[in-house]
Amino acid sequence: MENQALLIGIDGGATKVSAWEIVYDKQQSTFVLGAANAVKSYREIEGFIPDFKPVELTVQLNERTAEIHPTSEEKQQAAVYVEACAQAIHALAQQTGKAEVLIGIGMPGLKTDSKRGIAVVANGPRMVDYADRLEQRLLELGIQLAAPIAHLGSDADYCGIGENYAQEGLFRSVSNAYYLGGGTGVADAMKLDGKLVTFDNAKEWMAKTWEMKSAEGISLELVTSVSGIQRTYAGFAGKTLEELNEAEIYPLQISGLAKSGEEAAIRTFEVVNQNLARLLYERIVTLNQGWKDLFGFVNPNRPALNPEHPNEGKVFEVLIIGQRLGDLFDDENGKEIVRKPVLAQLHELIQNSEFLPAEIKKHYKDIDAVVQVSKLREAPALGAGVDAFLAR
Template sequence: MKIIGIDGGATKVSGAQVIRIDDQTFELIKPIKEIQYKDHKSYDSNFVPLTLEKQLANKQLTKPEQNQSQLYIECITEVIEQIIEEDPIPIAIAMPGIKTANKRGIKAMVNGPRIPNLCDELEKRLSLKYKIQSIESDADMCAWGEEFGKTGAFRNIENAYYIGGGTGTADGLKLQGKLISFDDAAKWIAKVWELVIEKDTSFESFSSMSGINRLRTSRSDKEIGLMLGNLLFERISTIFSGWNNQFITDRNIENVHPYHGTLLDRIVIGQRLSDFLQSNEGAIIFSEVIETLFINCVNSATEIKNYFINNEGFDKDRIVLSNLRSAPIIGLAAKSYLVPC
C-alpha cells in the first residue's frame, strides 16, 4: 500500500510516497520533493504573524495573513502534484500549530499564517478522491517515523524521548513500549516551547536551529550546550520522578503520572539540530550537552546515576543523533495505515 506523506513546516513543505513493507516498517519509494516558501513569487519576507493570543481569540485574518496562507497552500499543492500518480493515493499531512476543532485547518501558528480551510482548499485544487482526514502534529509524526522507519531510533526501544530542532522544536515520547503524544501527556509534562528560562526566553531558543543561530551572536557555544543539556536532564527527571518546577511555565504541571520510576533507554535528537550537532561547527555544543548530562546525573537519584553513568562518564549509548530526516513523512504514512480515521 502506498501513501503520500506531506510535512508542512514553518519554512518549507516536503513530501514523498511511502510504502508499507510490513506492519512495523515503512519506507520512502522515491526521494523527497521539497519547496521553500521563500522561493514562491508571492512570498512576503516582512510577514509577521499576529500574537498567539489574538490568533486564539479568532481575530479576523489580515490581508497579509490571507496572502501568506494562500502561498502555503499553493506550495503544498505543487509538492503533491509532483509526487502523486494517476491512481488515487491517500494523502496524510502534518503541520505545526494549533489545529481547528475538526483538525482540518490551522487555528494558530507561531511562525506562520493561520490556514483554517487548509484541507478543503487542497481537496478542491487537487480534485482528490480520498479526503484528507485530519492534520497531524508534525512533532508526533517525527516520533512515529523513528518508530516505524527502517532505521528509526525508537525501534526495539521501550522508553525514549525525541527532540527535533528546525525552525521550532518537536517533542516526542515512547514509554512502556507505546508512542505517547505530548498533547495527551500535557497534565504532567510541558512541551519545550512552554519552558521559560527568563523573561521572553523559551528553551526553544536553545533547541531549535533558528534559535541557536540567533543565540550564537550573543552567547557562547558552551552556554547553549549547558542549557540544552539541562533541558534533556529535565526530561529524564520528570519521566522518572515527576515535574519538580525545574523551569518556569505559565500553567500548572502535575507531579503525579503513570510512568514514575521509568528510566529513558534513549534520547533521540533529530532533524536539523542533529545535523548541526554532528558537524564541526556544533561539536562544542554537543560536548557541553554530554558534560551537563553527566554532572546532573551524578548528582541525581541513585537509580538515575547508576543507569546513565559508566566508567567513561555519561553513557553515550543513551543519546542518539538521528539521520532520519524523513521521519515525519514516514510517520504520517505509518499512522494513516495503522490508525485509520
C-alpha cells in the same frame, strides 16, 4: 489500496513544504522513504508576502475560543501555502506516474476543532480551511484522493511515529524513550511502555520544550532549536539573521567558528549547551520522580504541572537527538563543540542530582550510550505518511 495509491508524507514548515513518497514494507511492517521527493519554498509561489507578520498570539488565542477572523494578508499567504503543497504533491504524482494519492500532512500550530485547519500559529497565517482548499486544488490538477485528508497532524507527533515505524527508527526496539528534534522549532516525542505518548496527552505532568523558560528568561525553543542557535549567535556577533543567511552561516558553520576560537560562537554554545543539558536532565527527572520545578514557564498562567504521574520510577532507555540538531551532534565540529560538553554537563547533573536515587544514577552513568542521534532526517514527513496509512 496501498498497492495502487501513492502514499505521500508532507512536512509543512515555516518556510517550505517537503513532500516524500513513503513505501510500506509489508513483510517487515515498516516504512521507508521512497525515491520521489519534492520541495516547494513558499517564496517561489506567486502572491507570497515576504514581510508577512503573524497576528499577535494573544489575539489568535482569544479568537480561537470564539470566531476566527483571518486578515486579508493571512488569506493571501494561506493561498500561497496551499498552492505550494499542491504543487509538491503534483510533482510527486508526475515523478511516480500515479494519479491517485493518499496524503498525510504535518503542520505547526494549534489545529481547528475539525483538525483540518490551523487556528493558531506563531510563524505563519491561520488557515482554518487548509485541507478543504488543498483537496479542491488537487482535483483541479487532476489528482484523485484515495481517501480524504484525515487530519493535519503535529510535526512533533510525526517525528515519534516516524521513529517508531521506520526501518531504522530508534523507537522501534525500546519501550521507553524521549526524542528531541531541532529545526526551525523544537519537536518533542515520547514512547512509554511500548506505546507512543503525545505531549498533548502528557501535558498535565510534562511540559513541551517551547513552554519552558531558559536561564535567559526566554522560551527554551529559542535557544535549543537550530534557528534559535543561529539567533543566539546573531545577538553575540552583532549581526542580523539576514546577514547570516546571506553569508550562509548556520549552526554547523557556527560550531566551526567556535572550534577556531571565535568569541561570539563560543559564547553561543555556552548558552545552548547549558540549556540542552538542563532540558534533557529535566526529562529524566520528571519521568522518574515527577515535576520538580526545574524550569519556569513562558506563560505564567499555564496550569501547574502535576508533581505525580503514573509513570514515576521509569527510566529512558534512549534519549534521541533528531533533525538538524542531530546533524549538529553528528558533525565533526559539533561532536566537540556541542555533543561532548552537553553530555558532560548532563552526566554531572544526573550524578549530583538531589532527586534521583542511586540506582537511577547508575542507569544513566554511561550517558554516551543513552544519548543517540537519529538517522531519520525526514522523520516528520515519514510519520505523516504512516499516519495517513494507518487512518485510511
